Amino acid sequence: MFWVLGMGLGSFYRYRSELAPAYWWLGALLTGAWLHASHPGWWPVPVVAAGVALGVLAWRPGWLMRRWPLLARWRVRLWAAGFAPAVAATVALAAVYGPSAGDLPTYSALAGLVFAVPWWWREDRRRLTRVRLIRERFADTAEQAGLGGARMVSAQIGKWGWSGRVKMRRGQHYADAVSAVPALESALGSRVGSVRVEQVADDAAEFLLRLVETDPHAAPIPWEPRTATAKASITDPVTVGIFEDGAPVTVSFLRRHVLIGGATDSGKSGLLNVILARIAECGDTAVWGIDLKKGMELAPWSNVLQRLATDNESAEALLQAGVDELEKRAEFLTMRGRREWYPKFDEPQLFIMIDEYAELSRKGQKLADSIARRGRAVAVCLLIATQRPTQKAMGEGSALRGQMNVRFCLRVNEAPDVDLILGAGKLRAGWDTTGFDGPGKFLVSAAGMETPRRGRAYLITDADVTETAITHSRHDSVTMRQAAEIITGGADSGFDGRSGGPEAIGTPPGVSGPEMALWSALRDAPPEGVPVGSLQAATGRGRRWVYKRLETGRADGTVTSPSYGRWRATMTRQQPAPAELDTGPVDQEGAPPAEPTQDPAGDHGL
Template sequence: MPLINVIPGEKIPVAPMNLRLPVWRVPGWLLPLWWLARGLVRLTILAVRYWWLTGPAVAALWVYARYGRLILAGVVLAVTVACVAWWRWHPASWLRFGWYPVVARWRRLWVYRRRWPSIMATCGLATAFAGDRYVPHLVKVRCDRYVDEVTVRMLPGQLPDDWARAAQRLAYAFRLRDGQARTTDRPDRVVLRFLRRDPLAATVAPLPVPDVPDFTALVLGVREDGAPYRLRLTGSHVLVAGATNSGKGSVLWSLIAALAGGVRSGLVELWVFDPKGGMELAAGLPLFARFAYDDPESMAGVLEEAVKRMRLRAARLRGVARQHTPTPDDPLIVVVVDELASLTAYISDRKVKERIKDALSLLLSQGRAVGVRVIAALQDPRKDVLPFRDLFPTRIGLRLTEPEQCDLVLGDGARDRGATCDQIPESAAGVGYVALDGVREPVRVRFSYLTDDHIRDLGRTYRRLCATDQEPQEETA
């Protein structure tokens, strides 16, 4: 066969296509048999797939045909009484193994399966190739009191980020409140979390204060699935960002309350900075080892003292231990700063501002291993206001004013993954999203709210043991 020289840019010559299709002549009397066989196969597949409907129906028909309607009514009554007794005896297991699986199967059939192809197409998640339509496969649905978890097998070429960007549209398409996409252990699957009821709609009451705080799991509020939210303070600094009246005080006081037992026993020292004249945090004065307010120069001096304590501790632990373990003689130092921008951006004295920035940078970069934690709150998350934002492994975004601020606080792409801080209503103070380094999806949380009476009672009950003889040092103008 001679070689064909192809000039770049020209069309490659091909042989003419054979458009004649093979013709199979089938007798007319075989068509009804073929249709009947195909229908029986489909009915069998449906019966096996929806066994939770067909099984009870077949059993009920068999009992009715064999024993009559009275026996069938007795069986139904006995099953109903058993379910009610199970629910009354152990509600948690009844909901987990009895009720929610039935709800999940029903919602899969009636809510999701019925409209799945059309919604996938309108949300841009289905595709067509060579005349065939391809739709992502709905694998399973799990339900609990608040959330539907829909597991989906993605089409080739799709990423979890594609589903994260479409999660809100999917939620509205299924007539649900909110949607979020999360990755799984399998790279071809994604889990869609749809919120049916919001457990964070109501204010969270003050939580019990543990006598010995667990620094790996401090309970500060409630997650969007109704479970307690636990903050890991071990080896982590925390940044809290939110607009005015977004609930930054709820986060700070929830954290202080969770550490109050350690303050009383001496395991924790709270070094608190309130640049707004002490109005926000002064109610907890008996809990604080150091309390600085009003004067930037004095606050810079206290921060430099914390740096000195950190360096002395590092020299003592060098070659002895890689991580600090809090004890009453060597406590965990927690530096709490309200309105951090007042210290890093809004001070006119450049020398004082540089002293504060240098001290904070050292505490953030070197303090984790030696038992120094920084908890900072601010309203303006811009880079020029907080140049060392990336040194906070744990970041909490409350209500923000602009969509771009969500990514500034929680990391690039956080808003596409469901952290819509700019859509939190003003009435939901204390609601926010928590992002951790190394964890892809942010978690929606509502922090507990402590009134002034609760805070004063907290100070009286859990005041430092040495506070009976000596009040905390206050740094004033």
């Protein structure tokens, strides 16, 4: 008896969505019966409630859609606009006359049936029923796909398809599910390339099965720029595209080397432009570029690039300047007792972008390798795009490929290239991009992204690139310096002996900020020291700012005053407490917060 009752209640709960119209009808009559028995004068309450619902539906549809995405469809909103008054009328009439008065039960049942038909026939309702059948029959599907004994323990529909958690029998592994993807597509009767399997962290014998019924990446995704007034910082993750489930592809580039790999026409240049646009939107970044196609790819970014090299000679000089910069930063951090560089608007993270790394000379590759190994902590980072990052292409004996923290893999022609770009073993773990059928589609491997999820980069047009470069142009960019040289009658090429070669555009700007400029001036000062006026000229800051840093430096023993009004570095410092070593600086006025952890010394010490 109890077993039959339990099964009946279980069925009522299991099919609660299908039985919802009956529940609404019964609930309206019971509510009216309660009001009729105890508070018959309350009949206006349901009428007012229905009026409020209609008002919100008419004047605040966006607010409703954010909370109930189903209401985003106009048909559903139209249905709701009729359903609310019908329920209110049933409750009000039952409250006044009683739920069994006259033909009220009949008319209310007919009204319920009228609204039940669209409820049962709506698209997501049909999809949910179909997914439930797939779940119930999944044992047979798994048997056909070679995963005998597997069963689907849960399933849910999504915007673009459905997903279910599958539990395999003991002895089977997630790798078996990866190998069975083609067979699963056949057993489920789905299109080629529509099935995804994702690893479940807590059990090697389980996996998440996703079926993409409607490809959200079938059409390009329009570029979404950040407004010029919105402050952006490289300390915050940036969005470069959209995953298949509609979630944004958000990646952190803070102190990260980035590798982009893909075959010809895979959308490598488009993804590179999206990343450059996001970096340009951040005010605490500086970008140098190496484009060995004579500047063809990076020339549109000349309003943002502080330096651009277009041949191997100038590329070597640029990379050497990058090595010099990271060594200066490392020495500066050592003197301050810190281990990491925290970017700010006047102490930015430096990105060195290299298009087609394999075309670099051997000397250039060695310099890039040095930056890859030592540049992360001091925020001198590489952004490399290449077709096949083989050991030969990346330089024999080079550790550069292993230093790439963020890796984007677009379509490749040969399966082994996946492991070359993303790392050994990725192909066997399900990271396969050989079947990608459109430009800009990629898999990304980074911190917090350990499972293969297909993404597509925003489509950024040439007009978008030009607008972004102008909107976020830098005062010390290649374009600005070339314009200044024309006005002042300087050399057309901008070559002044420091740019590294006749085809280098611009000269290496100072990217380390006034703090390092002050420290360098004090370090290089003669034994008798330098006056405050010289320190002001070196830093471009006011007297108060300089004196504040000098007093802090004298307090911690890194700065001394040999005579009145003259200063120099002592080249020694007090050892900070261990807890201070990993902390970052306090932001200057006008700069956004760097990271939650801050340096007590911040801008106030050398």
